[in-house]
Every structure is written in structure tokens, then in C-alpha cells.
Amino acid sequence: MIGDWLDIGPVDQIAPGHARTLPVRGGEEIAVFRTLNSEFHAIVNQCPHKQGPLSQGIVHGGVVTCPLHGWNISLKTGEALGDDEGCVPVIPLRVDAGRIYLLRSAVIGKRATAA
Amino acid sequence: MNAPITIEGPSGTPDNRERLVVIGNGMAGCRAVEEILARDPARYAITIFGAEPRVNYNRIMLSPVLAGEKSFDEIVINPAEWYAENAITLVSGDPVTRIDRATQTVIAGSGRAEPYDRLVIATGSDPFIIPVPGKDLDGVVTFRDLDDVDKMLAAAEQGGTAVVIGGGLLGLEAAHGLNLRGMEVTVIHLMPTLMERQLDEAAGWLLKSELERRGQTILTGANTEEIIGKDGKVAGVRLKDGTEIAADIVVMAVGIRPAIGLAKEAGLDVERGIMVDDHMVTSDPAVMAVGECVQHRGTCYGLVAPLWDMCRALADAACDAPSGYEGSVTSTKLKVSGIDLFSAGDFSGGDGAEDIVMRDAARGVYKRVVVKDNRLVGAVLYGDTADGSWYFDLLRKGEDVSDIREALIFGQAFASGGALADPNSAVAALSDDAEICGCNGVSKARVVATIKQGACSLDAVRSQCKASASCGSCTGLVESLLALTLGDEVQEGVKTLCKCTTFSHADVRRLIREKQLKALPEVLQELHWSTPDGCAHCRPALNYYLLCEWPGEYQDDQQSRFVNERMHANIQKDGTYSVVPRMWGGITNPTELRAIADVVEKFNAPMVKVTGGQRLDIFGIKKEDLPAVWADLNAAGMVSGHAYGKALRTVKTCVGSEWCRFGTQDSTGLGVKLERMTWGSWMPHKFKIAVSGCPRNCAEATIKDFGVICVDSGYELHVGGNGGIKVRVTDLLCKAATEAETMEICAAFVQLYREEAWYLERTAPWIERVGLEYVKAALFDDPDKVKRLAARFRHSQQFMQDDPWAERAAGKHAELHQHLAEVRPFQMETV
Numbered sequence: 001m002i003g004d005w006l007d008i009g010p011v012d013q014i015a016p017g018h019a020r021t022l023p024v025r026g027g028e029e030i031a032v033f034r035t036l037n038s039e040f041h042a043i044v045n046q047c048p049h050k051q052g053p054l055s056q057g058i059v060h061g062g063v064v065t066c067p068l069h070g071w072n073i074s075l076k077t078g079e080a081l082g083d084d085e086g087c088v089p090v091i092p093l094r095v096d097a098g099r100i101y102l103l104r105s106a107v108i109g110k111r112a113t114a115a
Numbered sequence: 116m117n118a119p120i121t122i123e124g125p126s127g128t129p130d131n132r133e134r135l136v137v138i139g140n141g142m143a144g145c146r147a148v149e150e151i152l153a154r155d156p157a158r159y160a161i162t163i164f165g166a167e168p169r170v171n172y173n174r175i176m177l178s179p180v181l182a183g184e185k186s187f188d189e190i191v192i193n194p195a196e197w198y199a200e201n202a203i204t205l206v207s208g209d210p211v212t213r214i215d216r217a218t219q220t221v222i223a224g225s226g227r228a229e230p231y232d233r234l235v236i237a238t239g240s241d242p243f244i245i246p247v248p249g250k251d252l253d254g255v256v257t258f259r260d261l262d263d264v265d266k267m268l269a270a271a272e273q274g275g276t277a278v279v280i281g282g283g284l285l286g287l288e289a290a291h292g293l294n295l296r297g298m299e300v301t302v303i304h305l306m307p308t309l310m311e312r313q314l315d316e317a318a319g320w321l322l323k324s325e326l327e328r329r330g331q332t333i334l335t336g337a338n339t340e341e342i343i344g345k346d347g348k349v350a351g352v353r354l355k356d357g358t359e360i361a362a363d364i365v366v367m368a369v370g371i372r373p374a375i376g377l378a379k380e381a382g383l384d385v386e387r388g389i390m391v392d393d394h395m396v397t398s399d400p401a402v403m404a405v406g407e408c409v410q411h412r413g414t415c416y417g418l419v420a421p422l423w424d425m426c427r428a429l430a431d432a433a434c435d436a437p438s439g440y441e442g443s444v445t446s447t448k449l450k451v452s453g454i455d456l457f458s459a460g461d462f463s464g465g466d467g468a469e470d471i472v473m474r475d476a477a478r479g480v481y482k483r484v485v486v487k488d489n490r491l492v493g494a495v496l497y498g499d500t501a502d503g504s505w506y507f508d509l510l511r512k513g514e515d516v517s518d519i520r521e522a523l524i525f526g527q528a529f530a531s532g533g534a535l536a537d538p539n540s541a542v543a544a545l546s547d548d549a550e551i552c553g554c555n556g557v558s559k560a561r562v563v564a565t566i567k568q569g570a571c572s573l574d575a576v577r578s579q580c581k582a583s584a585s586c587g588s589c590t591g592l593v594e595s596l597l598a599l600t601l602g603d604e605v606q607e608g609v610k611t612l613c614k615c616t617t618f619s620h621a622d623v624r625r626l627i628r629e630k631q632l633k634a635l636p637e638v639l640q641e642l643h644w645s646t647p648d649g650c651a652h653c654r655p656a657l658n659y660y661l662l663c664e665w666p667g668e669y670q671d672d673q674q675s676r677f678v679n680e681r682m683h684a685n686i687q688k689d690g691t692y693s694v695v696p697r698m699w700g701g702i703t704n705p706t707e708l709r710a711i712a713d714v715v716e717k718f719n720a721p722m723v724k725v726t727g728g729q730r731l732d733i734f735g736i737k738k739e740d741l742p743a744v745w746a747d748l749n750a751a752g753m754v755s756g757h758a759y760g761k762a763l764r765t766v767k768t769c770v771g772s773e774w775c776r777f778g779t780q781d782s783t784g785l786g787v788k789l790e791r792m793t794w795g796s797w798m799p800h801k802f803k804i805a806v807s808g809c810p811r812n813c814a815e816a817t818i819k820d821f822g823v824i825c826v827d828s829g830y831e832l833h834v835g836g837n838g839g840i841k842v843r844v845t846d847l848l849c850k851a852a853t854e855a856e857t858m859e860i861c862a863a864f865v866q867l868y869r870e871e872a873w874y875l876e877r878t879a880p881w882i883e884r885v886g887l888e889y890v891k892a893a894l895f896d897d898p899d900k901v902k903r904l905a906a907r908f909r910h911s912q913q914f915m916q917d918d919p920w921a922e923r924a925a926g927k928h929a930e931l932h933q934h935l936a937e938v939r940p941f942q943m944e945t946v
Contacts, residue, residue: 006938008935008936009935009936012305012338013930013935014930014935015307015674015930016306016307016308016311016674017674018673018674018930018931020930020933020934020935021934021935022934022935022936022937022938023934023937023938024937024938025937025938025939027938030938032935036308036315036316036647036648036674037311037315037316037462037647038306038308038311038312050688051690052688052690053686053690056678056681056682056686056690056738057651057678058651058654058655058674058675058676058677058678059674060646060648060649060650060651060654061470061646061647061648061650062468065650065651067677067678067679067686068686068688070651072651096387097372097387107938
């Protein structure tokens with residue numbers, strides 16, 4: 001089962017309310033978030049609006065606000081919230097014994113799409 | 116009581132019953148046996164192995180034993196008689212060392228071999244020991260069994276100091292017990308929030324404040340580096356940041372791990388825990404497992420409640436009436452007397468999930484329930500947990516709560532109260548002399564009278580009778596009274612700071628000052644924020660207000676900073692950054708120009724541009740290269756230009772009397788002095804200064820936030836200009852005779868703006884809002900006002916004028932600039 005999951009290191013690499021990035025060769029860069037409640041989420045690091053780096057946004061609740069134009073993106077579903085429409089791919093993530101794992105098959109080859 | 120005991124079941128009689136062996140004499144093992152006996156008492160010949168040399172006791176009650184609230188005898192679940200009465204053989208103090216599945220036999224440390232037809236593994240969990248130097252020293256204990264409690268009690272008798280590593284449930288209960296036993300206790304917690312798995316930031320902050328009030332020292336965000344020993348015994352703890360804390364005993368309570376060693380060696384399927392199906396059967400049909408050692412549907416549980424459900428399913432299966440276990444929803448209560456705290460379910464928020472928050476600062480209450488698809492999915496309660504079981508019940512049953520949605524947060528009594536479920540009718544039912552606002556002693560009759568006299572908005576009520584003008588906890592009541600009295604004629608009040616609060620910017624600033632609020636979670640709690648941790652609008656505003664109000668005291672919250680201020684560079688549309696080094700007054704020299712040219716070449720910056728503020732802007736720098744770029748610029752003597760901040764941006768100058776045939780004063784010299792005085796200060800919005808050497812105004816000082824026009828007789832000082840979307844020419848503030856006077860008035864004006872404008876309000880709209888006359892009065896009414904404001908500005912600047920680039924170049928917050936790792940598909944296939 002571990003074979004399906006890619007170990008990307010210990011949870012304490014990411015401070016609460018922050019995100020770190022994971023470039024993927026031949027794929028889209030992934031942003032791994034840790035909310036203020038220490039929930040972890042991984043999404044493609046591109047806002048569906050103008051491809052802003054979501055990893056650099058302000059995190060509040062389960063939402064990140066894109067630093068370029070202030071779109072609010074749900075970290076759980078990747079959906080844009082409010083009146084904006086669009087979706088960014090979510091990479092299944094699990095935390096086990098203090099380490100973060102991403103679903104291997106989801107790590108490569110996804111692109112943000114505007115609705 | 117601590118001597119090994121063996122209670123032998125009846126022997127000698129021929130017995131053709133199935134043999135059931137249980138490994139683990141803890142809560143899970145014994146409960147499983149109880150459940151089986153309740154279904155079919157005659158079916159099995161039962162043997163229980165226990166590692167601890169005593170009968171079965173209630174492990175979760177160890178905290179009250181440590182705290183002196185209970186004795187061991189009071190927490191025994193099954194006394195020796197129970198084993199005898201039920202003909203159970205108890206082998207305690209002789210732990211099982213091996214399971215031989217081929218011959219269906221378990222072997223204990225003494226060599227005793229016990230054959231089984233059916234085996235139940237209930238080995239529970241082991242405390243997790245963090246692998247730091249000194250972990251094996253005498254005096255380092257865990258908090259898992261009665262022996263640990265005995266060691267802690269022995270240490271407490273000597274008095275002295277204790278360090279508890281781990282601010283989770285177990286750690287805090289240990290700390291509480293040791294504190295009550297008279298020790299000086301420090302809790303070290305790696306995370307920024309206590310009990311972060313059960314509590315959100317708001318509740319965690321309340322808990323921390325209460326524990327500190329009780330005399331414990333709580334260090335959050337603290338990483339243990341080493342346990343220091345002296346003569347083989349523990350002497351203290353050193354943190355990664357170098358802090359050392361003396362300790363006579365160190366309690367390691369960072370977490371637990373399922374005890375899977377036996378099962379793994381026996382070749383059973385294990386991951387984090389022993390893998391079981393819904394009937395608690397492992398990969399071997401003759402072997403079952405239950406409790407904290409198992410992993411069921413991907414989850415390992417560390418709490419007691421799931422045990423009861425698991426044991427029922429196990430007994431049903433063991434007695435041939437399989438029912439199946441489907442996982443548990445868990446809830447948590449902290450067993451620290453006088454602290455009411457409850458948490459259950461999922462309160463991480465997010466999609467489709469809606470938070471309902473109620474805060475009552477006066478009573479120290481924080482309640483948050485999370486509703487999703489009309490169902491309650493999570494709850495965190497602090498200070499008032501009376502409704503915890505009601506919420507937990509709603510949560511487990513998954514009942515539709517849409518009918519009681521409005522009143523849900525007020526609890527069961529209110530929500531089930533029929534007509535009272537409508538908050539307005541509840542308020543209508545209050546008597547005229549009922550007190551609405553406790554802070555200002557305003558009755559219902561007085562609020563209604565105020566409304567009838569023309570106060571048609573919340574804000575009008577606040578200003579006319581003071582109801583809801585202090586802590587705001589009665590805002591909902593006042594709003595109900597407005598709705599009841601005026602119906603649809605209620606007017607919206609002034610704009611609130613954001614959707615998370617009913618307070619305006621001005622209210623928030625005033626209350627931060629009046630209530631001496633000095634931390635972000637404190638503001639959210641005391642001012643009854645309606646969201647658990649604010650939003651992208653209020654967090655940066657509050658961070659600024661706190662920073663401005665408490666210079667040198669408030670610790671800047673990076674998480675509340677907009678990306679540019681967090682990265683100290685300007686983000687561009689492609690996600691790269693631009694970097695602007697400071698050039699004092701717009702003056703540069705060959706060394707600086709060479710360093711900039713070198714940086715451009717070294718980091719392949721695609722563009723360098725002269726800015727409107729007389730600086731050089733280097734474009735296209737990657738976030739991971741920023742510290743190296745800054746190091747190179749620092750080496751040439753340049754510091755951050757703050758082109759990215761709500762801060763002093765630039766002081767633009769013309770060449771002035773030194774070169775220009777029209778110049779009247781040394782405008783470049785004054786510009787450099789002004790910039791040296793004001794750089795680094797955070798403001799409500801960006802702030803630009805210019806100094807022109809004569810009224811021809813080549814430095815465009817009349818569209819700046821603060822502009823100086825030099826004339827023969829001195830200096831004309833202008834304020835409130837803006838060259839942005841809406842061009843606004845400055846207003847003349849006053850004339851100054853000397854450079855020194857100009858500097859003093861500039862410092863005072865900046866400070867007035869910092870203290871009174873709203874976050875994201877430039878000086879132009881601020882002056883339009885409050886009026887130039889107000890600004891003049893605030894500065895010049897009293898001869899001391901300029902002096903006092905300027906002094907406050909200088910005090911604040913002491914803490915601001917450290918180059919943020921230098922500390923980043925030296926490695927601070929390196930994680931903000933580095934990737935976690937890089938994924939290369941080839942490696943993915945081979946890992």
C-alpha cells in the first residue's frame with residue numbers, strides 16, 4: 001500500500017497557515033498546504049483564473065486566497081468559491097506517523113482548468 | 116498490589132471447551148472477555164496474559180490518580196474475584212514473547228506455553244519516545260501505566276521542577292497532575308497550538324491562557340533538541356533555539372504507537388496497526404485483535420470510546436452472531452478540573468461546511484459547530500461544555516439540523532424550545548428591565564427607546580446608548596431589537612472591517628487599545644469574531660493594528676502578511692519576483708550600480724527598469740534565488756527598498772541647491788535624511804515622500820503622501836497627494852523654518868496616519884474622510900502634540916529599522932524560499 005503513496009517528508013516542514021511547493025518534472029508544480037488547524041492538503045500550484053501561485057496566498061479556514069487577484073480556492077475540493085468559477089486539481093494526501101504522503105498516480109500530469 | 120499474580124482457573128476436570136487466549140489485560144482485552152461472557156459464558160476456556168503485574172484497571176483514570184483525585188483501588192475495573200468467579204486464568208507480570216501460529220500456541224517470557232483455538236491480541240499501544248540525546252536518562256518517564264504514575268509521584272514528593280514534552284491530551288493531564296502535586300511545570304509543545312488535533316487556534320489560545328494563569332509555563336512552537344543529564348540523571352531540557360530549562364523529571368507524552376511487535380513477528384498483516392476486518396479478525400482467521408493496536412478501515416484509534424464498539428463486534432463474531440464494526444466518531448474531553456473543553460468530529464472547515472461561532476469574552480466561552488449538508492459534522496467547545504453530549508449525539512446520528520439551524524449554537528435548551536428557536540421571539544420575550552449590554556449596563560427598555568428616538572442602525576444604537584459598544588457580545592440581541600422595533604427600516608451601519616465581524620475599523624482599533632489586546636487570537640476571541648481564524652481581509656489588517664499599537668511587544672505574524680510582505684519582494688504575474696534595493700533619496704554610486712549589474716547578469720534577470728520613485732527594479736527573480744540576490748546586494752551596502760510593502764516606499768528628490776541654479780535648499784540632503792528617518796516603518800498603506808528644491812517642483816512633491824517644497828524662506832509641507840487612479844493634489848499643511856522642524860512634523864504626520872487611518876486607506880482618502888482641519892488640529896492644537904507623536908514614531912522605529920533582507924540572506928525563514936523536494940517521474944517509479 002505504501003507503494004501507491006509518495007513520501008514527501010515530515011509534517012513539521014510546513015508551518016501552520018503556510019504552504020510549500022513541490023515541482024514535478026514533466027508535470028504541474030504542487031502546493032502542499034497546512035491550515036491553522038494543521039489539516040494538510042495538496043493542490044496544483046496554479047489559480048484557475050490567471051495561474052497565480054496559490055502556495056503564496058493567505059490561508060484561512062480551509063481556503064487559500066490567491067495572491068494575484070484574490071480568488072478564494074477551497075483546499076479540499078480545489079473549487080473556486082463565491083461568484084468565481086473554476087477548479088484546480090486536488091492531489092490525494094494522507095498523513096501517517098508524522099509524514100506526508102501524496103497519491104503517486106495523481107502527482108503527474110494535471111492542469112488547472114477554468115470553467 | 117504490585118507483586119505478580121497468577122489466578123489459575125479450575126484444573127483437573129476434563130474440558131472440551133474451545134480455548135480462548137487473550138494477550139493484554141488492559142481495557143480492550145478485558146472488555147472483549149466481558150462481552151463474550153455476556154453472550155455465551157460456557158463456550159470458552161479463557162486465559163488472559165497481562166504484562167503489568169496487577170489486575171485490570173481503567174487506564175484513562177490514571178490522570179486523576181496522578182492529580183490525587185482518585186486512588187488506584189477506585190480505578191480497578193475487574194478485581195481478582197472477577198477472574199475467579201468467571202473461571203478465567205490470569206497470567207500477569209509474565210508478558211507473551213511469541214505467537215506460534217503453526218501450532219496455535221503463545222509462549223510467555225517464563226517459557227509458559229498456552230495453546231489456543233482462538234487468540235485475541237489486545238496489546239494496546241506504546242508511548243512514542245522522541246529520538247533525542249538523553250532520552251534514556253534516569254528521570255525521563257512516559258505516562259502510560261501505573262508504574263509511570265508511581266515514578267512521577269515519587270519525583271513530586273521531592274518538589275522541584277518538571278518538564279512535560281507534549282501539549283496534547285496526555286501531556287496536559289500529566290502537567291496538571293504534577294502542578295497540583297506542587298511541582299513547577301513547563302510544557303514544551305512542538306506545534307503553535309496546544310492539543311492541535313482536537314482544538315482550533317481560538318480554543319487552544321484560551322486553554323493556554325488558563326494554564327498559564329494556573330502557574331504552568333507553556334512553550335509552544337518549541338522543539339526539543341536534547342535532554343541534558345548530570346551524573347546519569349536528568350537535569351534539564353535544551354530546545355533547538357538554545358533555551359535551557361532545568362528539570363528534576365521529564366515526562367515524555369508526545370503520542371502513542373500501536374503495539375504491533377508480536378503480531379508482526381507472527382507474520383500477521385500489519386501497517387500502522389494490526390489489520391482487522393469489520394469483525395476484528397486479522398489476516399489469520401484464528402486470530403482476532405482489538406483496541407489501540409488495530410487498524411480498522413485505515414484508522415487507528417487512541418481513545419477509549421471506540422473500544423466498546425469494537426469489543427461488541429468482536430464478541431458477536433466470536434459467538435457466531437457476526438454484526439460488524441463500522442468505525443467510530445470520537446470525542447475528547449480534557450480531564451483537568453475546572454477546565455471545560457470538548458471536541459468532536461471534523462472541524463477543519465472547508466467546502467460546503469459552514470462554521471457557526473459564538474464567543475463570550477466575559478465568561479471565557481468559545482463555541483464552534485460545523486454544519487455540512489444540513490448535518491452537524493464537528494464541534495469545539497471551550498468554557499461551557501454543557502451541550503457537548505447533545506452535539507455529539509446529533510453528530511453521531513447524522514440528524515438533519517436545518518430546522519434548528521438558527522438556534523443550534525445556543526445549545527439544546529434553546530434549540531428545542533419551540534417558539535424560542537427563533538432568536539427574535541426569544542428577545543421579544545425578555546422583560547423591559549432585562550439587561551442587554553452587561554458592559555455598559557443598558558436595559559432592553561433603554562435600547563428600544565433609543566431605537567424609537569431615531570437610532571436606526573447598530574452603529575447609531577452603539578453611539579447613542581452604548582449598548583454593544585464595548586465587547587460586542589450582545590450585538591445579536593441589539594440586532595434582534597432593531598428588527599423587532601423597526602422591521603424592514605433597519606439601516607445598515609458603517610462598513611465593518613470584514614465579514615468576520617460587526618465592528619468597523621475604528622471600533623477595532625479603539626478596542627485593541629482599550630482592552631489591551633496584544634495577540635491575534637486574543638482579538639478574535641475578545642471581539643467575538645464569527646469565523647475561527649479570520650480571513651484574507653482581516654488578518655493583515657489586525658496584524659498591522661497590533662504592530663502599530665504595541666511596537667516592540669507584538670510579534671509580527673508572517674501568516675497574516677500578504678505575499679509581497681512575507682517574501683520582501685513584489686510578486687509578478689508569472690509568479691517570479693521583482694527586487695528593488697533602497698537608494699537613499701534616489702542617489703546612487705558606482706559600487707551600487709556594479710552590484711546591481713552583477714545581480715542582473717548572475718541571476719539572468721530579464722529586465723531592469725527605472726521606477727517612478729527613482730529606483731532600479733530588477734525583474735524575473737525566482738523565489739528560491741531571492742536570499743542569494745539579497746546577499747549580493749547587502750554586500751554592496753544596499754538594504755531592502757520596501758517597494759513591496761504597506762510602508763515607506765521612496766523619498767524622491769530633485770538635485771536642489773547643490774547643483775541647480777534655481778535650487779533654494781539642499782533638497783537631496785533633506786530627502787536622504789527623511790528617508791533614513793522613515794524607512795522600515797509599516798503603515799496602513801504605501802507611503803511616498805518627495806522633496807523639491809524650488810516651486811518648479813521637479814520631484815512632483817504635490818502628488819505625494821508627504822511633500823516638501825523648498826522656498827527661500829524655508830519649507831512648505833504638503834500632505835494627502837496621490838498620483839494613482841484618482842489624482843489628488845496635496846493640501847498645504849504648514850510652513851516650517853528649518854530642516855529639523857520639517858523632520859519633526861513629518862515624523863508626527865506619519866505617526867498620526869499610522870495610528871488613525873484604516874488599513875489599506877491611503878493618506879488621500881483618509882484626509883478626505885476626516886478633513887484637513889482635523890489633521891491640523893490633531894497636530895497643532897496643542898504645542899506638544901507634534902512632539903508627542905514624533906516621539907512615538909521614533910520609539911516604534913527602533914524596532915523596525917532592521918534590514919529584512921539581511922536576516923533572510925542569513926538563512927531566516929529559509930523554508931519560505933525552498934521547495935519541499937522535486938519529483939522526477941523516473942524516481943517515482945523506482946522508489
